Amino acid sequence: MNSAEIISKITTLGKEGKLPFSLENCSLKSLRENGQNVPLKAGNKVLRVPKNGKESKTWADLERESQVTAMIQKQNLKTKTSDVKIFDTPEICFAYHDIVEGDVLDNKSGENLLAGLSEKQKDFLAEDLAVFFAELHSIPLSETKEIRPYDAMPISYDYEKNPKFDYSSNKKIMNRFGLDLDDFRTPISHDKVFCHNDLHGGNLAVDTSKEHILNGVFDFGNADINDRSADFVKLCAMDRNLARRTVNAYNKISQKPVSMKEVDYQYLNWMAQSIKGFDNMNLPPEQKNIVDHKMKRDLGLFRSDVLKEKIEAKVPRKDKEIQPHKLSQQQVSFLASSRNIDSL
Secondary structure, eight states: OOHHHHHHHHHHHHHTTOSSSOOTTOOEEEOOOBTTEEEEEETTEEEEEETTGGGSHHHHHHHHHHHHHHHHHHTTOSSOBOOOEEEEOSSOEEEEEEOOOSEESBOTTSOBGGGGSOHHHHHHHHHHHHHHHHHHHTSOGGGGTTSOOGGGSOOOOOGGGOTTOOHHHHHHHHHHTTOOGGGTOOOOOOOEEEEOSOOSGGGEEEOTTSSSOEEEEOOOTTOEEEEGGGGGHHHHHHOHHHHHHHHHHHHHHOSSOOOHHHHHHHHHHHHHHHHHHHHTTTOOHHHHHHHHHHHHHHHHHHHHHHHHHHHHHHSOOGGGOOOOOOOOHHHHHHHHHOSSGGGO
């Protein structure tokens, strides 16, 4: 079915009162299609309709995400998260959830709102993300036993455990960008927790008019049990400085800390694997130049950030030291509740 046919079917069901929500005073609008889903907006709700119906893997993934978010909702996290529900009839099936209000921090058009934030907003964002991770990672793994593993295998950035891992080729790729992978190589601590596994700016709803800009987190399609440090890798891909701030804030409220070196090592290997993939795609010269430019920019920023840290470590300047903020009220409340803090 195309978008027009899908909209017609859902509109008819709405008029017949067969939908779990009302279409009164709102109309269905098509959003930009994403993979095998046809996304629609209806008032304050987002719908995702699998193009190939219930027999597709897409539908199975939507059902799984619904299970994940239902489990998370039971935990009463202080961070707002999407709550995906399933609508399944002979006529049509789709997943839907309330929109998490706000702008996307880092959208697909290349707009990154992070650059326009004040230092205080960045610190508060790191603190709020740390609280979200601490809450998510504290969910007892027994709560996840009914959820099907993602793609029947865990998502992992531990390339030492990957049979196709080729350290020497990754090292050569990083050398192209002025980075020595040996400087970051470190064992991965296999401390298993429940992870979001895809926490990047495109899955964060924010309001930049506030000091605490984080409105909520969505897209739990990849969520699964994984190494604790894995949740910070995609964040590092968006902005390593934000990842570092978040790791530092996380380690203040978690009894099991995360190593930034471990995050860096996984990120660089992940980037090397991505670059290999692009190298093997035989892209047209224009597209290859775009990809090369992006990789050089991202890894150049990474290199300068790490170099700055090394210089500051060797020559500490008291007037340049970043003084930590007092814990936010959200963090104080989280620590006071100590719901599962001993397991962190």
